[in-house]
Amino acid sequence: MNSPEAARAALMAIGREFHQRGWSLATSSNYSVVVGRDPLRLVLTGSGFDKGRLTPADFVELDRDGGRVDAEVPGGPRPSAEARLHVVLARTAGAGAVLHTHSVWGTVWSEAVVARGHLRLQGYEMLKALPGVTTHEAVVDLPVYANTQDIAGLAARIEARWAAPTPGLPPAFLMAGHGLYAWGRDLAEARRHVEAVEFLLEVLGRKAALHGGWNPGDPDHGLDTHS
Ligand SMILES: [Zn+2]
Numbered sequence: 519m520n521s522p523e524a525a526r527a528a529l530m531a532i533g534r535e536f537h538q539r540g541w542s543l544a545t546s547s548n549y550s551v552v553v554g555r556d557p558l559r560l561v562l563t564g565s566g567f568d569k570g571r572l573t574p575a576d577f578v579e580l581d582r583d584g585g586r587v588d589a590e591v592p593g594g595p596r597p598s599a600e601a602r603l604h605v606v607l608a609r610t611a612g613a614g615a616v617l618h619t620h621s622v623w624g625t626v627w628s629e630a631v632v633a634r635g636h637l638r639l640q641g642y643e644m645l646k647a648l649p650g651v652t653t654h655e656a657v658v659d660l661p662v663y664a665n666t667q668d669i670a671g672l673a674a675r676i677e678a679r680w681a682a683p684t685p686g687l688p689p690a691f692l693m694a695g696h697g698l699y700a701w702g703r704d705l706a707e708a709r710r711h712v713e714a715v716e717f718l719l720e721v722l723g724r725k726a727a728l729h730g731g732w733n734p735g736d737p738d739h740g741l742d743t744h745s
Contacts, residue, residue, distance in 0.1 A: 533547075534571075559580070560580050562597055565597060578595050607680070614708075615705040617699075617701065617708045627722065634662070637660045639657075639658040647714035662694060
């Protein structure tokens with residue numbers, strides 16, 4: 519288990535990397551690491567900070583209900599409205615770390631397939647970076663939710679879905695026009711899941727461009743994802 523200090527340092531490094539890679543621009547995104555299980559404690563990035571330039575002062579510490587357990591400083595960091603999603607994933611989905619990004623490809627794909635409710639990922643070796651996937655032929659349907667200001671309502675749906683996951687449900691979902699949430703048992707695993715999903719989103723996007731477009735009526739996105 520990470521100390522709160524180690525968690526902050528690790529998330530500062532994640533912020534520098536994800537900002538450089540274009541996944542966390544313009545103060546978007548938020549990241550958390552569980553630093554205690556009994557009782558649940560997590561360190562979360564405060565709202566509105568440049569993720570490429572995080573300092574140890576830019577974090578908050580929350581309990582299992584999203585309440586503050588660190589000292590609130592006037593003018594100091596505050597949790598974003600999305601903090602509730604981190605808390606729910608930490609207590610229900612076995613997440614030891616949750617990483618939320620706002621990438622270009624995550625934004626594009628989430629909007630394109632929100633009516634269907636998922637984005638199908640199939641036929642790629644990179645899928646093996648996800649837990650339980652042993653063959654590139656696996657079918658992974660990445661859930662996509664409509665963007666909403668009702669984070670409490672979305673958190674309840676997320677909690678119910680990952681409390682009783684269907685086979686093949688990945689540790690990740692998209693919010694339409696918004697971005698990706700991915701998590702893992704620890705920060706290294708969460709980072710791997712973000713990297714794998716962001717890679718696959720970019721591959722599908724570039725492939726659609728290469729093949730002259732995308733057919734939303736085709737269950738395979740109108741792409742031949744098997745060759
Ligand atoms: Zn967000």
